[in-house]
Amino acid sequence: MRNNVYVYILIMAAVTYLIRLAPLILFRKEIKSIYIKSFLYYVPYVTLAVMTFPAILSATENIWSGLTGFIVSLILAYRGQSLFRVAMLACLSVFLVELII
Amino acid sequence: MNNLTYWKNGLKDGIPIALGYFAVSFSFGILAGNYGLSPFQAVFMSATNYTSAGQFAALGLIANSAGYIEMAVAQSIINLRYFLMSCSLSQKIDTDKAFFHRFLLAAGITDEIFAVSVCKKGRLHPFYNYGLMNMAMPGWALGTLAGIVSGSILPERIVSALSIALYAMFIAVIIPPAKGDRILAGIILLSILVSLLFAYIPVINKISLGFKIIILTILIAGGAAFLFPVSGDRDEE
Secondary structure, three states: OOOOHHHHHHHHHHHHHHHHHHHHHHOOOOOOOHHHHHHHHHHHHHHHHHHHOOHHHHOOOOHHHHHHHHHHHHHHHHOOOOHHHHHHHHHHHHHHHHHHO | OOHHHHHHHHHHHHHHHHHHHHHHHHHHHHHHHHOOOOHHHHHHHHHHHOOHHHHHHHHHHHHOOOOHHHHHHHHHHHOOHHHHHHHHHHOOEOOOOOOHHHHHHHHOOOHHHHHHHHOOOOOEOHHHHHHHHHHHHHHHHHHHHHHHHOOOOOOHHHHHHHOOHHHHHHHHHHHHHHOOOHHHHHHHHHHHHHHHHHHHOOOHHHOOHHHHHHHHHHHHHHHHHHHOOOOOOHHHO
16 A cells, blocks of 8 residues: 555545535525425435335345345334334344344 | 433434444444454544445555545545535524534434434424434444454344344335325335336446435436425425
8 A cells, every 4th residue: 555544534534524514504595496495305215215225135144134124114114113113123123034044 | 492302312313323333334344454454544434434335435445556636536426425415404404503513513414314314304403413423423433443353243143134224214214204195105116116227227237326326316306396396394394
């Protein structure tokens, strides 16, 4: 390694922090445009759905435990369980399936 | 509610994030060790970055002695999605709160903290996010340390089980509002289907996750905003 690892890390941290900070500083006033407001309203749903699927299927040791965790999460979330319970029971379901398969 | 109550609520909601982080950063720690980083360097990277995709990519870049500018460009591309998330959050932060809060909140805009905080009803209280950050962020750093110091502190089964926590959380965030809202349910379903296509169609499946998230978000959320504009104060219900 020719370059200094710490310089790399500081560059990464600075770039990433600025990306996170810029919109918080630049777009402080409430946006009036209905279109942009609607866009920002939909952003989390699309972003999180895309991040979750299909990645959730390959997150665990095998696809069956991933699929089980996915279905368990869907059912519990649909029934309005808290974040904590959904996450913990999904982990438990993965653990149990992997004991068998 | 006062600041302390908000902070405590944040701590509580941060527990699943912390556990999920631990599992992901545990894998990161192991890999960082394989790439020749010292435990201090790996933990230092985790404690200053909080970006899984960015950090995994950085290991490869460092090992190949990439240029500093190359590192900066790569990180800004991989992490550009935070820009979108930050735009979305910026509108939710209580405008009465002091300006300096925004500098602290910026440090905690990760996929997971964004997911949990953006879907809270009404305005966002900075102390709620501080609670999330205080609980979740140590999980990221500690997982890295555990991973790099010893790849065998946790049995593989436990790591595998914890790996699903973050995804389960994302589901718990997006499903309840979509219940009884056909537009939102349709948008989520469409996102999942297109995401699946992007994962399997040749050539397109070479697109990195960060870019895929940006492209699909702009296309789908942009299209939805055009077709189904949200009237007024839906968010403040």
